[in-house]
Amino acid sequence: MSNTLQALEVGIGSQAAAKIVAGDDGQLKARFMAAGIAVLHGSMRDIQSRRDEWLSSTVMSIGQVAMDEGDDLTVERLRKTMARLRTLNAMLEGVPVDLERLSVDDDCLPILDWFKELQATTLSQNDITLAMTYAARRGKDE
Protein backbone atom coordinates (compact mmCIF):
# COMPACT_ATOMS: atom_id res chain seq x y z
CA MET A 1 0.00 0.00 0.00
CA SER A 2 1.38 3.42 -0.94
CA ASN A 3 1.81 6.26 1.51
CA THR A 4 -1.01 8.11 -0.19
CA LEU A 5 -3.34 5.16 0.20
CA GLN A 6 -2.32 4.82 3.83
CA ALA A 7 -3.03 8.49 4.35
CA LEU A 8 -6.46 8.05 2.84
CA GLU A 9 -7.16 5.03 5.02
CA VAL A 10 -6.03 6.80 8.18
CA GLY A 11 -7.74 10.07 7.51
CA ILE A 12 -10.99 9.33 5.77
CA GLY A 13 -11.32 5.75 4.66
CA SER A 14 -12.77 6.70 1.28
CA GLN A 15 -12.98 3.48 -0.74
CA ALA A 16 -13.94 5.27 -3.94
CA ALA A 17 -10.98 7.61 -3.73
CA ALA A 18 -8.68 4.72 -2.89
CA LYS A 19 -9.81 2.90 -6.05
CA ILE A 20 -9.05 5.95 -8.17
CA VAL A 21 -5.63 6.22 -6.59
CA ALA A 22 -4.91 2.52 -7.02
CA GLY A 23 -5.89 2.59 -10.68
CA ASP A 24 -3.67 5.51 -11.54
CA ASP A 25 -0.13 4.42 -10.66
CA GLY A 26 2.59 6.87 -11.53
CA GLN A 27 0.37 9.85 -11.98
CA LEU A 28 0.83 11.90 -8.89
CA LYS A 29 -1.47 14.62 -10.07
CA ALA A 30 -4.33 12.18 -10.54
CA ARG A 31 -3.61 10.65 -7.17
CA PHE A 32 -3.60 14.03 -5.54
CA MET A 33 -6.88 14.99 -7.20
CA ALA A 34 -8.51 11.87 -5.80
CA ALA A 35 -6.99 12.52 -2.40
CA GLY A 36 -8.03 16.17 -2.44
CA ILE A 37 -11.62 15.31 -3.28
CA ALA A 38 -11.61 12.57 -0.66
CA VAL A 39 -10.19 14.93 1.95
CA LEU A 40 -12.94 17.41 1.19
CA HIS A 41 -15.58 14.72 1.61
CA GLY A 42 -13.83 13.49 4.72
CA SER A 43 -13.72 16.97 6.18
CA MET A 44 -17.45 17.33 5.70
CA ARG A 45 -18.21 13.86 6.98
CA ASP A 46 -16.12 13.91 10.08
CA ILE A 47 -16.05 17.58 10.84
CA GLN A 48 -17.53 17.14 14.28
CA SER A 49 -15.26 14.51 15.70
CA ARG A 50 -12.08 14.20 13.69
CA ARG A 51 -11.18 17.69 12.54
CA ASP A 52 -7.71 17.74 14.08
CA GLU A 53 -6.97 14.27 12.83
CA TRP A 54 -7.69 14.95 9.17
CA LEU A 55 -5.83 18.21 9.20
CA SER A 56 -2.70 16.99 10.91
CA SER A 57 -2.62 13.44 9.64
CA THR A 58 -4.34 13.10 6.29
CA VAL A 59 -3.40 16.34 4.65
CA MET A 60 0.15 16.31 5.95
CA SER A 61 0.65 12.70 4.87
CA ILE A 62 -0.52 13.46 1.37
CA GLY A 63 1.67 16.55 1.34
CA GLN A 64 4.70 14.49 2.39
CA VAL A 65 4.18 12.12 -0.54
CA ALA A 66 4.00 15.04 -2.93
CA MET A 67 7.11 16.70 -1.50
CA ASP A 68 9.07 13.43 -1.52
CA GLU A 69 8.28 13.02 -5.20
CA GLY A 70 9.20 16.64 -5.94
CA ASP A 71 5.89 17.57 -7.48
CA ASP A 72 5.60 21.34 -7.02
CA LEU A 73 2.21 21.47 -8.74
CA THR A 74 0.79 19.01 -6.24
CA VAL A 75 2.29 20.86 -3.29
CA GLU A 76 0.72 24.06 -4.56
CA ARG A 77 -2.66 22.38 -4.97
CA LEU A 78 -2.35 20.97 -1.50
CA ARG A 79 -1.76 24.45 -0.10
CA LYS A 80 -4.96 25.62 -1.81
CA THR A 81 -6.87 22.62 -0.51
CA MET A 82 -5.70 23.30 3.02
CA ALA A 83 -6.83 26.90 2.66
CA ARG A 84 -10.25 25.62 1.62
CA LEU A 85 -10.37 23.23 4.53
CA ARG A 86 -9.50 26.03 6.92
CA THR A 87 -12.24 28.10 5.28
CA LEU A 88 -14.69 25.29 5.85
CA ASN A 89 -13.59 25.14 9.46
CA ALA A 90 -14.07 28.86 9.82
CA MET A 91 -17.53 28.72 8.26
CA LEU A 92 -18.60 25.88 10.50
CA GLU A 93 -17.33 27.78 13.51
CA GLY A 94 -19.48 30.73 12.44
CA VAL A 95 -16.48 32.92 11.64
CA PRO A 96 -17.25 35.48 8.90
CA VAL A 97 -15.29 34.60 5.76
CA ASP A 98 -14.55 36.96 2.88
CA LEU A 99 -15.77 34.70 0.07
CA GLU A 100 -14.92 37.16 -2.68
CA ARG A 101 -11.21 36.82 -1.94
CA LEU A 102 -11.20 33.05 -2.18
CA SER A 103 -9.99 31.18 -5.22
CA VAL A 104 -11.90 27.93 -5.62
CA ASP A 105 -11.07 25.22 -8.11
CA ASP A 106 -13.83 23.83 -10.29
CA ASP A 107 -13.06 20.24 -9.43
CA CYS A 108 -13.86 20.29 -5.72
CA LEU A 109 -17.08 19.88 -3.81
CA PRO A 110 -19.08 23.06 -4.60
CA ILE A 111 -19.40 23.77 -0.94
CA LEU A 112 -18.45 27.42 -1.13
CA ASP A 113 -21.09 28.14 -3.77
CA TRP A 114 -23.60 26.42 -1.57
CA PHE A 115 -22.50 28.50 1.39
CA LYS A 116 -23.08 31.67 -0.65
CA GLU A 117 -26.56 30.39 -1.58
CA LEU A 118 -27.30 29.67 2.06
CA GLN A 119 -26.22 33.14 3.07
CA ALA A 120 -28.60 34.65 0.51
CA THR A 121 -31.59 32.96 2.20
CA THR A 122 -33.42 33.92 5.39
CA LEU A 123 -31.50 31.28 7.35
CA SER A 124 -29.66 32.47 10.45
CA GLN A 125 -25.97 31.66 10.95
CA ASN A 126 -27.02 28.95 13.39
CA ASP A 127 -29.41 27.44 10.81
CA ILE A 128 -26.66 27.52 8.16
CA THR A 129 -24.27 25.75 10.51
CA LEU A 130 -26.99 23.20 11.26
CA ALA A 131 -27.54 22.58 7.51
CA MET A 132 -23.80 22.12 6.94
CA THR A 133 -23.57 19.76 9.88
CA TYR A 134 -26.38 17.59 8.48
CA ALA A 135 -24.80 17.67 5.02
CA ALA A 136 -21.55 16.54 6.62
CA ARG A 137 -23.26 13.34 7.72
CA ARG A 138 -23.47 12.08 4.13
CA GLY A 139 -20.81 9.40 4.58
CA LYS A 140 -22.38 7.98 7.71
CA ASP A 141 -25.82 7.65 6.13
CA GLU A 142 -24.61 5.90 2.98
Next chain:
Amino acid sequence: MICEIINPSDPYTMECETFLIGAVAVALLGNGKMGLHSEDGELSTPILFGWDDWFKGEGVTDLSAFLDENKAIIADALRSVRIGDFADRRAEAVAIKHMTPAAVQGYRAEIHDARRTSMNDIGSRAWQLAKRLRGDDTAEVPAEKTIVLTGP
Protein backbone atom coordinates in the same frame (compact mmCIF):
# COMPACT_ATOMS: atom_id res chain seq x y z
CA MET B 1 -48.19 25.43 -6.17
CA ILE B 2 -47.07 26.78 -2.81
CA CYS B 3 -49.72 28.04 -0.39
CA GLU B 4 -49.80 29.37 3.15
CA ILE B 5 -51.94 27.73 5.80
CA ILE B 6 -53.96 30.32 7.66
CA ASN B 7 -54.03 29.45 11.35
CA PRO B 8 -53.60 31.16 14.75
CA SER B 9 -50.54 29.12 15.79
CA ASP B 10 -47.30 29.16 13.74
CA PRO B 11 -46.77 30.07 10.08
CA TYR B 12 -46.91 27.04 7.76
CA THR B 13 -46.74 26.47 4.01
CA MET B 14 -47.83 23.56 1.85
CA GLU B 15 -47.11 22.46 -1.70
CA CYS B 16 -50.16 21.14 -3.55
CA GLU B 17 -50.88 19.96 -7.08
CA THR B 18 -53.92 22.26 -7.35
CA PHE B 19 -55.45 24.78 -4.98
CA LEU B 20 -58.51 22.55 -4.52
CA ILE B 21 -56.32 19.63 -3.42
CA GLY B 22 -54.59 21.92 -0.93
CA ALA B 23 -57.94 23.17 0.32
CA VAL B 24 -59.20 19.65 0.99
CA ALA B 25 -55.93 18.81 2.74
CA VAL B 26 -56.23 21.88 4.97
CA ALA B 27 -59.91 21.23 5.69
CA LEU B 28 -58.89 17.77 6.85
CA LEU B 29 -55.89 19.05 8.78
CA GLY B 30 -57.77 21.72 10.72
CA ASN B 31 -61.23 20.19 10.80
CA GLY B 32 -62.36 23.27 8.89
CA LYS B 33 -60.85 25.73 11.36
CA MET B 34 -57.85 26.63 9.19
CA GLY B 35 -57.70 28.23 5.77
CA LEU B 36 -55.39 28.36 2.79
CA HIS B 37 -54.23 31.08 0.44
CA SER B 38 -51.98 31.02 -2.57
CA GLU B 39 -48.62 32.81 -2.63
CA ASP B 40 -49.88 35.44 -5.06
CA GLY B 41 -52.89 36.02 -2.81
CA GLU B 42 -55.39 35.43 -5.60
CA LEU B 43 -56.85 32.20 -4.25
CA SER B 44 -58.18 31.65 -0.75
CA THR B 45 -60.51 29.35 1.13
CA PRO B 46 -62.97 30.08 3.91
CA ILE B 47 -61.86 29.84 7.52
CA LEU B 48 -64.24 28.27 10.04
CA PHE B 49 -67.49 28.87 8.13
CA GLY B 50 -68.60 28.50 4.52
CA TRP B 51 -66.64 25.40 3.53
CA ASP B 52 -69.70 23.52 2.20
CA ASP B 53 -70.67 26.32 -0.15
CA TRP B 54 -67.06 26.88 -1.17
CA PHE B 55 -66.57 23.21 -2.07
CA LYS B 56 -69.84 23.20 -4.02
CA GLY B 57 -68.61 26.26 -5.89
CA GLU B 58 -65.47 24.30 -6.78
CA GLY B 59 -67.58 21.39 -8.07
CA VAL B 60 -67.08 19.10 -5.09
CA THR B 61 -70.49 17.88 -3.92
CA ASP B 62 -69.33 14.67 -2.23
CA LEU B 63 -66.21 15.42 -0.15
CA SER B 64 -65.74 11.81 1.00
CA ALA B 65 -65.76 10.57 -2.58
CA PHE B 66 -63.34 13.33 -3.63
CA LEU B 67 -61.04 12.38 -0.77
CA ASP B 68 -61.10 8.71 -1.77
CA GLU B 69 -60.36 9.52 -5.39
CA ASN B 70 -57.45 11.83 -4.57
CA LYS B 71 -55.95 10.21 -1.46
CA ALA B 72 -52.42 10.02 -2.80
CA ILE B 73 -52.06 13.64 -3.90
CA ILE B 74 -53.80 14.92 -0.77
CA ALA B 75 -51.31 12.87 1.25
CA ASP B 76 -48.48 14.42 -0.78
CA ALA B 77 -49.79 17.88 0.07
CA LEU B 78 -49.97 17.04 3.78
CA ARG B 79 -46.49 15.54 3.71
CA SER B 80 -45.20 18.78 2.18
CA VAL B 81 -46.35 20.93 5.12
CA ARG B 82 -43.41 22.93 6.54
CA ILE B 83 -43.20 25.38 9.38
CA GLY B 84 -42.30 28.94 8.34
CA ASP B 85 -43.30 31.37 5.61
CA PHE B 86 -42.64 31.27 1.86
CA ALA B 87 -39.07 32.57 2.25
CA ASP B 88 -38.34 29.93 4.89
CA ARG B 89 -39.57 27.26 2.51
CA ARG B 90 -37.25 28.46 -0.25
CA ALA B 91 -34.39 28.56 2.27
CA GLU B 92 -35.05 24.96 3.22
CA ALA B 93 -34.77 23.90 -0.42
CA VAL B 94 -31.27 25.41 -0.51
CA ALA B 95 -30.31 24.00 2.88
CA ILE B 96 -31.07 20.38 2.01
CA LYS B 97 -29.23 20.49 -1.33
CA HIS B 98 -26.23 18.43 -0.20
CA MET B 99 -27.98 16.18 2.31
CA THR B 100 -28.87 12.50 2.08
CA PRO B 101 -32.58 11.62 2.47
CA ALA B 102 -31.94 10.48 6.05
CA ALA B 103 -30.12 13.70 6.90
CA VAL B 104 -32.94 15.75 5.35
CA GLN B 105 -35.40 14.05 7.66
CA GLY B 106 -33.28 14.82 10.72
CA TYR B 107 -32.67 18.40 9.64
CA ARG B 108 -36.38 19.03 9.05
CA ALA B 109 -37.34 17.59 12.42
CA GLU B 110 -34.76 19.76 14.19
CA ILE B 111 -35.82 22.93 12.34
CA HIS B 112 -39.48 22.12 13.03
CA ASP B 113 -38.87 21.76 16.77
CA ALA B 114 -36.72 24.88 16.92
CA ARG B 115 -39.22 27.11 15.13
CA ARG B 116 -42.44 25.86 16.64
CA THR B 117 -43.77 28.19 19.32
CA SER B 118 -47.29 26.80 19.65
CA MET B 119 -48.52 23.72 21.49
CA ASN B 120 -50.58 23.06 18.38
CA ASP B 121 -48.15 20.94 16.34
CA ILE B 122 -49.75 21.38 12.93
CA GLY B 123 -46.72 20.02 11.06
CA SER B 124 -46.60 16.70 12.91
CA ARG B 125 -50.35 16.31 12.56
CA ALA B 126 -50.10 16.87 8.81
CA TRP B 127 -47.30 14.32 8.40
CA GLN B 128 -49.11 11.68 10.44
CA LEU B 129 -52.36 12.31 8.54
CA ALA B 130 -50.42 11.82 5.31
CA LYS B 131 -49.22 8.44 6.56
CA ARG B 132 -52.78 7.45 7.44
CA LEU B 133 -53.99 8.42 3.98
CA ARG B 134 -51.21 6.28 2.54
CA GLY B 135 -52.59 3.30 4.46
CA ASP B 136 -50.42 3.28 7.57
CA ASP B 137 -53.02 2.55 10.24
CA THR B 138 -50.38 2.61 12.97
CA ALA B 139 -49.64 6.32 12.43
CA GLU B 140 -50.85 8.21 15.49
CA VAL B 141 -52.40 11.53 14.54
CA PRO B 142 -52.03 14.24 17.21
CA ALA B 143 -55.27 16.01 18.07
CA GLU B 144 -56.09 19.28 16.35
CA LYS B 145 -55.74 21.96 19.02
CA THR B 146 -56.60 25.19 17.26
CA ILE B 147 -58.12 27.55 19.80
CA VAL B 148 -60.93 29.59 18.35
CA LEU B 149 -62.15 32.57 20.35
CA THR B 150 -65.84 33.19 20.02
CA GLY B 151 -68.09 35.93 21.32
CA PRO B 152 -70.12 35.66 24.55
